[in-house]
Amino acid sequence: MTTVLLSVASLACHTKVVQKCPVVKVDAVRLPDLNVARFGHHTFYINGEAVVIGGHTDGFVPTQTAEYLKDDQWHTLSTIYTHDQGLAIAMKNGRILVAGGHEQPLGIGQLFSLELYDPASHTFEGFGCMVRKRCFAEAMEMDSGRVVVTGNWYQEDGVECFDGTRQNKTVKHVSQNRSLPYIFRTSKDNAVIFSPRDYKAELFDTMIVDRLKGEPFTVPLFSRWQPLYNLVMPHISDSFIGDEEKGIYAYLMTATDSTGQLALVKVEGERFSLLSTKCPIPMTCQGNTINYFSYVVADRQKHRAYVVGMDDIEHDSRLYVLAVDYQKSPAEIKLYYTDVLSGIGMCQPVLNSDGNLVMAGGTKGNNYTPCASAWLLPVGTEPSRAQECSIWVWWLGGIVVLGLLVFLVYLVIYHQRGKSRQSEVLIEEGDDRVAQPDESAEQLFEHISQLMDEQRIYLNSNLKVGDVAAKLDVPSRMVSDSIKVNCGCSFAQFVNGYRIEYAKQLLRNHPDAKMTAVYVESGFSNEMSFFRTFKVFTGMTPKEWLVKNN
DSSP: OHHHHHHHHHHHHTSOBOOOOOEEEOOOEEEOOOSSOOBSOEEEEETTEEEEEOOEETTTEEOOEEEEEETTEEEEEEOSSOOTTOEEEEOTTSOEEEEOOOSBGGGBOOEEEEEEEETTTTEEEEEEEEEEEESSOEEEEOTTSOEEEEOOSSSOOOEEEEOSSSOEEEEEOOSSOBSSOEEEESSSSOEEEEOSBBTTSOBOSSOOBEESSSOOBOOGGGGTOEEOOOSSOOOGGGGBOSBGGGTBOEEEEEEEOTTOOEEEEEEETTEEEEOOBSSOOOSEETTEEOEEOOOOEEETTTTEEEEEEESOSSSSBOEEEEEEETTSSSBEEEEEEOOOBTTOOBOOOEEOTTSOEEEEOOBSSSSSSOOOOEEEEOOSSOOHHHHHHHHHHHHHHHHHHHHHHHHHHHHIIIIITTOOOOOEEEEEETTEEEEEESSOHHHHHHHHHHIIIIIOGGGOTTOOHHHHHHHHTSOHHHHHHHHHHHHSSOHHHHHHHHHHHHHHHHHHHOTTSOHHHHHHHTTOSSHHHHHHHHHHHHSSOHHHHHHHTO
């Protein structure tokens, strides 16, 4: 009997499984409209209140106001300075740090100004300035209470830190001048910094990842997948899915490839990998194309993350919310959608205390006529009719699965006769089919990475995927598919990424070494391949890189 059951599992795992993302309609609740239509603002949910700060209003004119929602009414406050498309971060001390932005209407210039919002007293206090004038910058609070600030718009970038009380000071230069960068903590006192676009919103040929402490590096996954870049003024800390007490620093972000397909990227420490999902992420719903625009918002209590999209960014539109149960492996996803909403605009959502999403203000595709509408999306408290529908689906699905198992047992007894097979599940990812073994692609990738890090097998110029597979005692297909799932690149690109990092280390430590020695020791078989690959990963020749980094 045991043999039969194992064979059933083996045969089932060889069957192509194509699952569609569950789709659920939700009724968006319209909240009172803002007193001031705005975009380029920041939205928070703090002390049980939704708060919007800064931005610009009609005519692309910065507004020196903020509003908080209490007793079903928005109450207007005056800020000390204007902060149109500046930075803002909710700190652990309960206050909100707000800084920078455009100096003039029409998105012109930058500002030094800093101020703090106290939600307990609904007051703003201006107290100083940053080291640099900044706009389209980002911030991240470290465990020490220091706030890392970086990013700029048409001005030189750099990293500075707010000490948590009153002062800012320069920390270091950056490899690339960026706008709206991602800042992800990798430890209590370190972080990685990167962006797909420079300070003029131009795409980088090669994205370089800076460390707050340490040398910059490149990520092979970024050769195919480009992180989301949007002007909805995110709070990167909202995408945190780790556990500070356990020292786990992990985040989720969205990325797209050249076809526009959305993917979820998990960043844990300095490791970037694609998050495997149970079914493909939907890009259409009921014939409408979904334009995902928001950064990830994570509900850490429910281990769920959300990404919001629209089907028409210039007119009244439906909203779509992709929900991701990220702790499951593979992650389970669900798509919520609304009716067409009047006056809805693109803006970054925030999570309220009930686990629902709040959106306020936004744009319909231009900076001159922002929106004043505010909405509640009840995705954390799903309607009962959807739950009832889900129960019926499970019952029907159970009957189908039971019938399928009986049929499979018959096939196994008749055809297999006790044979066992290596189990793989073929899932559909766009037009590609990717093998996923019993051991998850993520677990296998950890073993592959361990081989690279500890044994440095990439230094073998004749290394093949079969060599790695043999060391791990798995089929070659599983190795290449695990790398594709987690890095979005081929085995050769993955290995070359390690070789280039090793070559950079050699150049750094031995700047007088001959290039022949560098490429041979790094695992490259010939000089032409080394130079071509180095340029692809760094955007520079080895000599150019050496001049810049020494």
